[in-house]
Amino acid sequence: MLDLDLEGLLTEVKALNPAPKTMVVQFPDGLKINLREVVERLEEATHAEVISVLDPCFGACDLADDKAKKYAADLLIHFGHSKLYHAAVKTLYWPLHYRVSEEAIWKIAGKLKALKVKTVSLNAASQYVKDLDRLSKALEREGIHAEQGKTKSALERGQVLGCDLSNPRTVEGAVDAHLFYGDGLFHALGLLFASKKPCYQFNPLLMEWVDLNQYHDKFLRRRYALIGKAQEAKTFGILMSSKVGQFRKKIAVEAKKLIEKHGKKAFLFSLDNVNPNALMGLGIDCWVNTACPRIATDDAGLYKEPMITHEELKVALGEKKFEEYVFDEIRH
Secondary structure, three states: OEOOHHHHHHHHHHHOOOOOOEEEOOOOHHHHHHHHHHHHHHHHOOOEEEEEEEOOOOHHOOOOOHHHOOOOOOOEEOOOOOOOOOOOOOOOEEEEOOOOHHHHHHHHHHHHHOOOOOOOEEEOOOHOOOOHHHHEEEHHHOOOEOOOOOOOOOOOOOEEEOEEEHHHHOOOOOOEEEEOOOOOHHHHHHHHHHOOOEEEEEEEEOOOOEEHHHHHHHHHHHHHHHHHHHHHOOOOEEOOOOOOOOOOOOHHHHHHHHHOOOEEEEEEEEEEOOOOOHHOOOOOEEEEEOOOHHHHHOOHOOOOOEEEHHHHHHOOOOOOHHHHHHOOOOOO
């Protein structure tokens, strides 16, 4: 069950001094069904001008602080994610939480017991991370010790992103297995490739247990096929994003130099919302993505030309062996 906690939000906004006169609100695409209700409540409670950003939002790396600044907003409210970066304007991060059910807890405990897991690392994306403590206490009562990794980064304890798996690495040596609590495969696959321990997922929306280890070889076969196509390419397009959380110009420029070192052509392209239509008609044989890693891993099938990561480029050009495969990450 999704917990918007609107009353808590309104209390926090009304307590601000000075009171904001203009607010910009930003929702991830999957939660825009709640946008009108939130905006109406904000306007009624504060009498402020509220501007809703409808551009796609895929995470806290997609922060609309540049737009809020342009609209001279006193406050940006970013829904669905927790803080990753210092924003250009005053920003209130409002993660939306799903409450873990008792049924989910007992299913997870039962599966871990059956697998003889004595110590498990608990991991979740921002909308589920709040309930990891409750899940941890329940597992401890069942005789299963639970760990939640934490680095010095802005990520919360136990929080993972598909592009940042630094937290679980801190407890890798202390656990028998890793569990990702949440929906979708992007974060879960990142966890799988960040660890040498067995990895599992429990999807609370579908109430489904998933053995992530089954995806390891399947994923690598798909990536190997794309790398094979990239080896035949003569002209490469390197995609960059100007979004603060995805800005990797240095890596993009290094990729261009590496391609040219191998006698091939390379061009740098800036695009904040990467999609197939935007890449048509440019005469590119292969795309190298340095923006959100999800573009190359989750969405590669949408593109006519192979879409690879900058790490995979090194394999395609013979600079690294495929056995040294590295999942693309952006550490925060």
